[in-house]
Amino acid sequence: MSTTPDWATRDEADPQPAPARREHPAVSPQTAAVFGRPDGVAGSFSTAPSRRPQPELAPPDPVLAEAFSRPAGASSALQRDPYATYGSEVAETEPDDPWRDPASGAHLEGPALAEASSTTERPAGPKLGVTDLLFGRRVHWWALASLAIVALLVGVAGGLIGRWTAEAVPPLNSNSVSLDVDDSAVASTDIAKVAKAVAPSVVMIEVRTAGSGGSGSGFVVDKLGYIVTNNHVISLAANDKSAKLEVVFSDHSRVPARIVGRDVKTDVAVLKVDNVENLTVAKLGDSAKLEIGQPVIAFGAPLGLDRTVTTGIVSAVDRPVPLRPDASSDTDAVINAIQTDAAINPGNSGGPLVDGQGRVIGINTAIAAAGGGSIGLGFAIPINEVIPITEALIKDGSMRHPQIGVTASTVRNDQVFGARVKDVAAGSPAASAGIKENDVITEFDGKPIEGADELTVAVRTSTIGEEVKYTYWRDGRTFTGTITPRGD
Incomplete structure (x- = not known):
């Protein structure tokens, strides 16, 4: 049994099956009239006039044409000058006549008759010199005399003023001044x-x-x-x-x-x-x-x-x-x-x-x-x-300085002023005298103590080995005692 496909043994002259044809719906006469080609036109475009009726533009409304159309003689620009007046004649305005306008204001006008001005220029005369003034009789003698008198008065006045100011203001320098010296003994203070x-x-x-x-x-x-x-x-x-x-x-x-x-x-x-x-x-x-x-x-x-x-x-x-x-x-x-x-x-x-x-x-x-x-x-x-x-x-x-073996700080309140004991060294004179922490020493060797500095000075100015009286405050009560400072 042969396995060769049917198409391999087909004769080339055999006819091929035709493709199926699709039917399109018919075009309505109205669509064909709008979108169809004009009569006698086979291609895409044609310049031949069509016998088919074409749309025509209706004439514009007269009111709209007057409002929006270009005036006569206007250019083809899209916008016209709003201030231009096309086709209208501009009348020349006559000047206001104040005699005919009762509302006109008062103002000056030109003369009734224009005066003719002379355009002829006179040539400049010669300049006057000293000779002309003195001997040319171009100036009156009394004017020259007046000028001479004025010059004389100015000179006399200037001389008098200079003399007066020279005498009123003394000179700055002088060679007749000498300074006197008092060489007598000065009493020492x-x-x-x-x-x-x-x-x-x-x-x-x-x-x-x-x-x-x-x-x-x-x-x-x-x-x-x-x-x-x-x-x-x-x-x-x-x-x-x-x-x-x-x-x-x-x-x-x-x-x-x-x-x-x-x-x-x-x-x-x-x-x-x-x-x-x-x-x-x-x-x-x-x-x-x-x-x-x-x-x-x-x-x-x-x-x-x-x-x-x-x-x-x-x-x-x-x-x-x-x-x-x-x-x-x-x-x-x-x-x-x-x-x-x-x-x-x-x-x-x-x-x-x-x-x-x-x-x-x-x-x-x-x-x-x-x-x-x-x-x-x-x-x-x-x-x-x-x-x-x-x-x-x-x-x-x-x-060597006296010392009692305490450190203290200043205390001042409503109860007591003095030196509050902060620390007592073991075996020190203060410990032997019974001084305790928080005791406030208010007097030492007859000197009032109002702070730690006063206590330091009082102890340092005491004598090593000599007994000293002191006063202290403890728990709201005041006590007295004695203490013997030692050397540091």
Whole structure:
């Protein structure tokens, strides 16, 4: 049985089956009239007129034609000028006649008859010279005389005015002036006498290191070359062995100095200079006899200005002033200061504060300053406290201070003013005396205590080994007792 398909054996001459024909719906006469070709046209377009009736445009409404049609003579532009008047004649407007218009305003008109103006120009005449004026009789003689009289009067008036002003204003320079000098002796005041007597004993102290420096003051207390000053003046040199320490005397001589001893708890230090002859030693007074209001004189070198003298009075005594450590000083003290309004500024520190007789009654030490300068609140360590410290430093190089073994803070309320005990050291004089924490000490060695600074000063000014009476407040009741300070 053969597997060859039927189409492979078919004769090529055999007819192919015809595709099926699709019938289209008939076109209505109305559609053919609108969309059909005109008669006699076989292609897509034809210019031959059609015999088939064509649509015709109806004539426009006359009103619309008048409103929207182009006027005669207009261009074919899409828009016409709304202000143009096409085809209309523009009538020339006649000027208003004020005689015929009763509403016209008053205004000027031209003259009834125009005046003929001459257009002939006259040639310029020759210019007048001096000869013409004087001899040409071109000017009247009386005019020339008037001009001469006026010129004469002006000259006379100017000369008189110049003479008067020269006499009224004196000359600036003169070679007949000489200044008289009164060379009679001037009576010295008490301050001048004191300044002259004390100045040779006052010195300026300079400290210089590789990166910083400073200056202060001091005064000579012994012919061997011992000089008293503040610890904060020389603490930079004490803590830096490479620092250079020098003393400058009133005659500008400069010598090196050595530190004998210093006390950070009282801000007192002693220096020594060697091989200096004819030293002037300051006279020491008694600070316990000071009276508020008495005159005092401050010596020193404020801001490096040596041999400076300022005056004032004693404003107050026994003023507790704390001195705290800073970048340039290791002083940590509370001084029982003399307050004065004598001008004291940085650099006065260590200089003497003297009375009207030239006796040293204190060491200028501190100021209260809002902006860094003196405002009339200066403080000095009383000389009666400086003397034993100076003697101890010269003798031993150090100073022992009384202490009772407590730390305290200031308390002020409706119940009590004083120094509240914060801590009591075991085995201290305070512990032996029965003082406890939160006790408020109100009196020590006969001195009223209103704060921690007052207690510090009172303890430091007591005597080691001598019994002291004190008063304290505890639980709303006041007690008294005794205590014996020990050396630190």
